Amino acid sequence: MEKIKKAKKVKTKKIHSKSLNSILLYSTEGTKSGEIDVPSEIFDVTASDKLLAQYVRVYLANQRQGTNKVKTRSEVKGSTRKIYRQKGTGRARHGAKTAPIFVGGGVAHGPRLRSFKLKLNKKQRRKALYYSLTLMKKSGDILVLEGIDKLEGKAQNVALLLSKLSLQDTRHILCIYSKQQSDKNIFRATHNLHNVYSTEDRLLNAYDVLKAQKIIFTKSALEDFITFRGFSQKS
Known part of the structure; x- marks a missing residue:
């Protein structure tokens, strides 16, 4: 017992x-x-x-809570294909369409998961x-x-x-x-x-x-x- x-x-x-x-x-x-x-x-x-x-x-x-989070360019779903050639277009140089400069791309310096505990x-x-x-x-x-x-x-x-x-x-x-x-x-x-x-x-x-x-x-x-x-x- x-x-x-x-x-x-x-x-x-x-x-x-x-x-x-x-x-x-x-x-x-x-x-x-x-x-x-x-x-x-x-x-x-x-x-x-x-x-x-x-x-x-x-x-x-x-x-x-610290649960708000955005996706960076590496986390956004999308092709990494270069959107157009580097030279000859007269436009600015760009790579993937997931860059923060494009609509639908990732977010730069956005909120990430973190603890605010003191x-x-x-x-x-x-x-x-x-x-x-x-x-x-x-x-x-x-x-x-x-x-x-x-x-x-x-x-x-x-x-x-x-x-x-x-x-x-x-x-x-x-x-x-x-x-x-x-x-x-x-x-x-x-x-x-x-x-x-x-x-x-x-x-x-x-x-x-x-x-x-x-x-x-x-x-x-x-x-x-x-x-x-x-x-x-x-x-």
């Missing part, structure tokens, strides 16, 4: 009261229901704006995410939503909730949900809203944060995000 491997315990860092910040907590009725503590190691970080610029450059470069260190990516969240928190553009399990997975319900939160005219809202079944409703409901984009908490990146005007965490998503990043609010 094969031995069953024991699951490894994830080490978490305890958050002391001095290193806690708070984010406003809202109910599905659009009213403030309290505050939730968040670690300063994530939501109160100092960094350079150059790091964010570097992160965005690397992120956008890695989204490029690399950014893990610590830099992590710090860019934390710094972008810090900027959003300081500007008051992050809020946490509780009781999301009571919300049906329909777009009209989320649209009504956004109007209660005075976010109906916001152009780009990022909604962050967790893997829990109770959060699936909001993921399903935001598909038909043109100004709401949703992502899982563990897939959150600095580019999505910087692009958003408002960020809505579900309560379970925020707790899972903090735990996933190696912190714990348990004393």
